[in-house]
Amino acid sequence: xxxxxxxxxxxxxxxxxxxxxxxxxxxxxxxxxxxxxxxxxxxxxxxxxxxxxxxxxxxxxxxxxxxxxxxxxxxxxxxxxxxxxxxxxxxxxxxxxxxxxxxxxxxxxxxx
Numbered sequence: 001x002x003x004x005x006x007x008x009x010x011x012x013x014x015x016x017x018x019x020x021x022x023x024x025x026x027x028x029x030x031x032x033x034x035x036x037x038x039x040x041x042x043x044x045x046x047x048x049x050x051x052x053x054x055x056x057x058x059x060x061x062x063x064x065x066x067x068x069x070x071x072x073x074x075x076x077x078x079x080x081x082x083x084x085x086x087x088x089x090x091x092x093x094x095x096x097x098x099x100x101x102x103x104x105x106x107x108x109x110x111x112x
Contacts, residue, residue, distance in 0.1 A: 008017040079087070 009015070010017055075081070075084075
């Protein structure tokens with residue numbers, strides 16, 4: 001594509017009188033197309049609107065599910081706080097007992 005940096009038009013004849021040598025351009029032509037730019041802008045605006053709609057939908061779902069799931073995780077159905085504490089203590093006792101038996105066994109082996 002050839003473009004000129006300055007164009008002079010003779011008023012009497014209507015002829016173009018180039019004042020500066022033309023330049024050869026072989027880059028992207030889409031950058032010069034206003035219609036393509038407008039279509040791209042419309043597509044971007046549509047994508048932004050769609051994303052905003054999905055985001056607000058996700059926020060609505062999350063606002064109803066997250067508190068329910070948090071409550072279920074902290075206080076599982078079927079276990080009252082006393083039962084939950086008993087389960088936790090039993091697990092810790094088992095872990096503590098096995099750890100102490102290991103240290104006791106190590107002490108015996110060291111003594112022998």
